Amino acid sequence: MITCRELISFLADYLEGNLAPTERVAFEEHLGVCPDCVNYVESYKTTHKAIPLAYADENDPAPSEVPEELIQAILEARPKRE
Amino acid sequence: MSTSTCQAGNFADEPTLLAALQGGDDRAYHFLVVTHSPHLLAVSRRFMRNEVDAQDVLQDAFLSAFKALPSFRGDAKLSTWLHSIVVRAALMKLRARKPQWKRELSIDDVLPRFSDGFDHRDNPGPAWRSTVEQELHSKEVCSLVRQAIDRLPEIYRVVVMLRDIDGLDTQETAELLGVTTTVIKTRLHRARMALRELLDPSLAGV
Structure with missing residues (x-):
């Protein structure tokens, strides 16, 4: 059976479905007997979900977040009509 | 105008x-x-x-x-x-920018450790509390996650942002950063492990 260290090193490949069938079986056998690794896998998956959510407000920021002077500086750099 | x-x-x-x-x-x-x-x-x-x-x-x-x-x-x-x-x-x-590594956390300091000779994780601690999934949208947890990402060394922080926030795939990220896809996969896994460790004290159950 694989060790806890090996399970954690294979975790990303396991979650992405990249393990060979025999490796997957060994991974899941370990999870069947190791509650610490079950907890680790769950918290790793939660971490992965939390990352984009932490920046979700980036998609809907207030226009007032941008200083007017910055807008003007950018506009002054635009190509001018001949 | x-x-x-x-x-x-x-x-x-x-x-x-x-x-x-x-x-x-x-x-x-x-x-x-x-x-x-x-x-x-x-x-x-x-x-x-x-x-x-x-x-x-x-x-x-x-x-x-x-x-x-x-x-x-x-x-x-x-x-x-x-x-x-x-x-x-x-x-x-x-x-x-000038390299900032002197001020950065070492990723190895926040990766899981296995030192008991049987490859068990040191001090595994309790599972994360059962309500964590519902808390992921809360300002408090979002702030914790941002602070944890900000603590990552830059080469890991950038990969997390490109892959998990900007939504680039492994190949696109590798091309942008001028490294191999294997390097990207390794950095992303290490970064997520480090983030899990940094969040653990705040999100573990009692």
Whole structure:
């Protein structure tokens, strides 16, 4: 059976479905007997979900977040009509 | 013209906006900058962690976009195109900065340790509390996650942002950073493990 260290090193490949069938079986056998690794896998998956959510407000920021002077500086750099 | 007077007007559809931009219409440029700057500045702030640099990156990015506009065919949405230009400008600025490794956390200090001779994890601690999934949208947890990402060494932080926030795939990330896909996969896994460790004290149950 694989060790806890090996399970954690294979975790990303396991979650992405990249393990060979025999490796997957060994991974899941370990999870069947190791509650610490079950907890680790769950918290790793939660971490992965939390990352984009932490920046979700980036998609809907207030226009007032941008200083007017910055807008003007950018506009002054635009190509001018001949 | 003040930003408050900017109206969508005739620029609500992208082909019209693009044609106006390529024709040098001042109102179209104003509309483009006012509409897209809030999101793009937020993206830049996430990479740069410094307001002056974030604003510089936004200016550099728009300058690049203005130069490239004549040859832009509208294959992607303008928002997607501008987002990718900001990310490239931010990466260029980060590369040009002096190395900050002396102030950075060592990733090895926040990876799981296995020292009992049987390859069990040291001090595994309790599971995360059962309500964590519902808390992921809360301001408190979002703030904890942002702080944890900010603590990562830059080479890991950038990979997490490109893959997990900007939504690039492994190949695209590898090309942008000039490394192999294997390096990206390894850095991403190590970064997520490190983030899990950094969040553990706040999210573990009692």
